[in-house]
Amino acid sequence: MLEPTTQPIAMIQIIPISAFDDNYIWCLYDDISQQAVVVDPGDAKPVIAALDAMQLDLVAILITHHHFDHTGGIDELVAQYKVPVYGPRSDHIDQITHHLAESDTLSIMGLDFITLEVPGHTLDHIALYCEQADGGPILFCGDTLFAGGCGRLFEGNPAMMLSSLTKLAELSADTRVYCAHEYTLANLAFANAVEPDNQALQQRISQATGLRQQGLPTLPSTIATEIATNPFLRCHQTAVIDRAKQHRQDDCADSTAVFATIRGWKDNFSV
Numbered sequence: 194m195l196e197p198t199t200q201p202i203a204m205i206q207i208i209p210i211s212a213f214d215d216n217y218i219w220c221l222y223d224d225i226s227q228q229a230v231v232v233d234p235g236d237a238k239p240v241i242a243a244l245d246a247m248q249l250d251l252v253a254i255l256i257t258h259h260h261f262d263h264t265g266g267i268d269e270l271v272a273q274y275k276v277p278v279y280g281p282r283s284d285h286i287d288q289i290t291h292h293l294a295e296s297d298t299l300s301i302m303g304l305d306f307i308t309l310e311v312p313g314h315t316l317d318h319i320a321l322y323c324e325q326a327d328g329g330p331i332l333f334c335g336d337t338l339f340a341g342g343c344g345r346l347f348e349g350n351p352a353m354m355l356s357s358l359t360k361l362a363e364l365s366a367d368t369r370v371y372c373a374h375e376y377t378l379a380n381l382a383f384a385n386a387v388e389p390d391n392q393a394l395q396q397r398i399s400q401a402t403g404l405r406q407q408g409l410p411t412l413p414s415t416i417a418t419e420i421a422t423n424p425f426l427r428c429h430q431t432a433v434i435d436r437a438k439q440h441r442q443d444d445c446a447d448s449t450a451v452f453a454t455i456r457g458w459k460d461n462f463s464v
């Protein structure tokens with residue numbers, strides 16, 4: 194009897210490359226082909242160092258929005274690797290070679306991504322979601338949804354951002370959330386001010402504190418964890434509504450008003 198041929202199965206690994214003070218440039222790589230993709234390379238130097246150290250070949254760059262800490266490394270990377278750059282149609286990023294709009298798909302290293310437009314932090318913000326990755330769905334959401342928080346509203350309005358966050362909250366609960374900053378402890382301190390009686394939040398705070406004490410990332414998060422503990426995904430919960438009303442000292446008429454209130458509160462919150 195013939196032995197079955199064993200085909201190596203590609204496993205996509207996802208690792209953070211630290212940049213600036215608290216950015217994560219996510220690097221996806223296939224450990225058989227040694228191909229790699231990076232998401233939001235704000236700085237080329239740590240990316241090149243990581244690729245060289247692991248002998249990886251960059252095959253594409255993915256961009257979520259135009260802010261410089263997400264795009265500043267594109268020119269240097271493209272000069273060295275000559276790879277396509279996928280990202281939103283935006284007046285602010287002229288290096289994008291393949292524009293992605295709502296529902297556009299992208300197949301790369303065996304992963305099929307779908308584009309979600311998630312305006313609010315910026316108007317051009319997109320997120321990339323892959324349902325069939327090893328170990329469950331994955332989401333790259335830049336500065337829209339953070340672990341325990343959400344991005345500031347630099348360009349959009351509260352209704353727009355709430356709609357974008359709701360779209361992400363509707364993804365599969367086991368989706369791993371790869372956001373672009375290590376803001377988790379500060380976000381959870383604010384979440385605790387909003388919902389001091391949330392038991393899931395208390396557990397998350399101790400878990401995240403332990404990870405940071407060991408110098409480890411608190412990411413990825415999951416959609417289920419965010420729904421349970423992130424106040425910006427909980428604007429319909431009684432406890433959050435009551436705290437928003439108390440903070441604003443008026444009647445928050447709907448979820449958008451609740452969201453606007455806690456987003457404004459967070460903007461001025463210090464730990």
Ligand SMILES: [Zn+2]
Nearest residue numbers: 258260314336
């Ligand atoms: Zn940003």
